[in-house]
Amino acid sequence: MEGGYKIRERNLTVEMPAEIDHHSAQHITSNIDYLIEANGIRSIVFDFNRTSFMDSSGIGILLGRYKKMNYAGGKVMVIRANPSIRKILTFSGVTKIMDVYEGLPEQSDRI
Amino acid sequence: MEGGYKIRERNLTVEMPAEIDHHSAQHITSNIDYLIEANGIRSIVFDFNRTSFMDSSGIGILLGRYKKMNYAGGKVMVIRANPSIRKILTFSGVTKIMDVYEGLPEQSDRI
Amino acid sequence: MGISNEMRLEFDSRSCNEGFARVSVAAFMTQLNPTLEEVADVKTALSEAVTNSIVHGYEGAIEKIVVECRIEDDTFCVDVTDHGIGIENIEQAMEPLFTTKPDSERSGMGFAFMEAFMDSIEVTSKPNEGTKVSMKKKIGCGKSKFER
Amino acid sequence: MGISNEMRLEFDSRSCNEGFARVSVAAFMTQLNPTLEEVADVKTALSEAVTNSIVHGYEGAIEKIVVECRIEDDTFCVDVTDHGIGIENIEQAMEPLFTTKPDSERSGMGFAFMEAFMDSIEVTSKPNEGTKVSMKKKIGCGKSKFER
Ligand SMILES: Nc1ncnc2c1ncn2[C@@H]1O[C@H](COP(=O)(O)OP(=O)(O)O)[C@@H](O)[C@H]1O
Numbered sequence: 001m002e003g004g005y006k007i008r009e010r011n012l013t014v015e016m017p018a019e020i021d022h023h024s025a026q027h028i029t030s031n032i033d034y035l036i037e038a039n040g041i042r043s044i045v046f047d048f049n050r051t052s053f054m055d056s057s058g059i060g061i062l063l064g065r066y067k068k069m070n071y072a073g074g075k076v077m078v079i080r081a082n083p084s085i086r087k088i089l090t091f092s093g094v095t096k097i098m099d100v101y102e103g104l105p106e107q108s109d110r111i
Numbered sequence: 112m113e114g115g116y117k118i119r120e121r122n123l124t125v126e127m128p129a130e131i132d133h134h135s136a137q138h139i140t141s142n143i144d145y146l147i148e149a150n151g152i153r154s155i156v157f158d159f160n161r162t163s164f165m166d167s168s169g170i171g172i173l174l175g176r177y178k179k180m181n182y183a184g185g186k187v188m189v190i191r192a193n194p195s196i197r198k199i200l201t202f203s204g205v206t207k208i209m210d211v212y213e214g215l216p217e218q219s220d221r222i
Numbered sequence: 223m224g225i226s227n228e229m230r231l232e233f234d235s236r237s238c239n240e241g242f243a244r245v246s247v248a249a250f251m252t253q254l255n256p257t258l259e260e261v262a263d264v265k266t267a268l269s270e271a272v273t274n275s276i277v278h279g280y281e282g283a284i285e286k287i288v289v290e291c292r293i294e295d296d297t298f299c300v301d302v303t304d305h306g307i308g309i310e311n312i313e314q315a316m317e318p319l320f321t322t323k324p325d326s327e328r329s330g331m332g333f334a335f336m337e338a339f340m341d342s343i344e345v346t347s348k349p350n351e352g353t354k355v356s357m358k359k360k361i362g363c364g365k366s367k368f369e370r
Numbered sequence: 371m372g373i374s375n376e377m378r379l380e381f382d383s384r385s386c387n388e389g390f391a392r393v394s395v396a397a398f399m400t401q402l403n404p405t406l407e408e409v410a411d412v413k414t415a416l417s418e419a420v421t422n423s424i425v426h427g428y429e430g431a432i433e434k435i436v437v438e439c440r441i442e443d444d445t446f447c448v449d450v451t452d453h454g455i456g457i458e459n460i461e462q463a464m465e466p467l468f469t470t471k472p473d474s475e476r477s478g479m480g481f482a483f484m485e486a487f488m489d490s491i492e493v494t495s496k497p498n499e500g501t502k503v504s505m506k507k508k509i510g511c512g513k514s515k516f517e518r
């Protein structure tokens with residue numbers, strides 16, 4: 001399993017892999033959904049620090065998890081997205097419905 | 112033109128490119144042979160510092176220049192060859208006929 | 223100058239080949255001295271088309287996908303072909319957010335990404351025969367190419 | 371398990387495609403979790419075979435070269451085929467230092483490199499019909515493979 005998962009209280013932080021495509025997305029999605037169920041997760045932080053490639057499969061992961069969290073009154077956030085990832089997040093409209101940070105949230109560089 | 116060429120007196124130092132194959136070898140060979148002619152070069156140092164890939168085309172460059180220099184009483188030397196390049200130099204017998212250094216010649220780590 | 227270089231890549235419709243296809247196409251494209259952004263754009267568009275052949279065209283069955291690349295002057299052309307189920311209504315399929323697989327995490331943005339990141343896209347398809355997606359992108363906008 | 375994944379790459383016999391072919395094959399090979407040394411060995415052997423098709427098979431003319439890769443359990447198989455001039459005497463061609471192009475900087479070590487860096491090599495050729503070089507290498511020596 002590529003990438004890492006950290007849980008603190010009911011928050012899940014997902015370290016996204018280097019390449020997010022349909023292949024890697026299948027694994028990430030099933031891992032996250034298992035962890036949400038098992039730990040009553042209420043908010044998710046997607047950390048794109050190591051990610052250099054993403055296609056629309058990544059958007060599928062984000063929107064799917066957003067719906068789940070939103071339904072339960074929780075939140076989803078994206079951090080440390082590089083310019084090429086931000087281009088894709090912006091184009092897909094993801095930036096309109098969830099908080100996306102270039103760095104860490106404290107640096108308040110929300111785009 | 113990839114790689115660099117430095118001339119001091121009648122010595123030529125050739126900075127070899129990242130990948131030495133038949134494609135890049137064609138250019139390197141014609142550049143070196145031109146410089147040999149134009150400057151009366153007597154010795155050549157091949158610097159493999161930036162080189163991560165080499166096939167037998169690289170051996171062709173070395174042996175061809177060795178013959179030229181040897182004929183004129185000059186010398187040929189290889190410096191800063193990484194383990195994968197050294198494997199190829201050793202296998203091809205090049206290490207038996209010319210000096211090959213892992214680092215710079217002062218460090219006297221001739222293999 | 224006409225067509226100056228071309229390649230054809232055929233591989234199994236396994237999701238583990240998606241990354242390999244992107245690397246191959248990006249490596250072939252380097253001859254045009256593209257910017258990193260241009261390479262990323264082409265990789266994204268290619269990834270969408272290849273994923274669609276795997277997910278929609280063959281619906282998970284293991285068959286062949288063909289990727290053909292041509293360099294025509296400063297234009298990079300890439301065609302992705304499958305012999306899968308094909309598309310009934312191409313216009314509808316290309317509408318943003320339209321997807322026939324909403325439950326398998328498809329966002330319906332594949333074609334929109336291809337259109338956004340390439341200069342042109344042409345889709346030909348026939349139900350039960352397969353689908354061909356042809357995309358083009360001009361590289362370098364007049365910047366000099368050179369043979370090293 | 372039988373053949374578990376395969377690809378076929380066809381490209382113009384231009385020397386600028388040598389690097390692209392190496393990158394493609396190396397990317398396809400990563401599924402076997404090879405060591406860096408194993409990747410380097412396969413790249414070198416592939417480069418020799420592709421170069422031979424360009425230099426000897428087609429003697430500089432632009433025709434097609436085909437590279438086929440298969441993963442059979444933990445063995446990586448790669449075939450390089452051209453439809454060029456072919457080899458009259460295969461045994462002699464494979465002798466170390468034998469070359470028919472000494473003046474164009476060929477060292478005559480191509481086949482020796484392929485033999486050294488792969489586990490096995492088989493050459494079939496017919497004058498005026500072409501040449502096929504089939505090479506195999508076991509990867510990982512029993513180390514675990516995993517699908518990520
Ligand atoms: N190669 C293909 N074969 C069959 N149907 C396809 C193919 N590519 C796309 N489609 C159809 O077009 C629809 C829209 O595709 P796309 O915009 O990429 O979104 P998504 O892949 O997220 O569904 C798909 O849901 C599918 O019905």
Ligand SMILES: Nc1ncnc2c1ncn2[C@@H]1O[C@H](COP(=O)(O)OP(=O)(O)O)[C@@H](O)[C@H]1O
Nearest residue numbers: 422426427463469470476477478479480481501
């Ligand atoms: N694909 C090929 N088509 C025709 N002849 C070939 C081919 N590959 C090899 N040969 C012949 O075999 C000889 C030896 O090849 P090799 O060991 O690779 O050395 P080199 O390429 O340096 O000549 C070549 O000089 C050539 O005559």
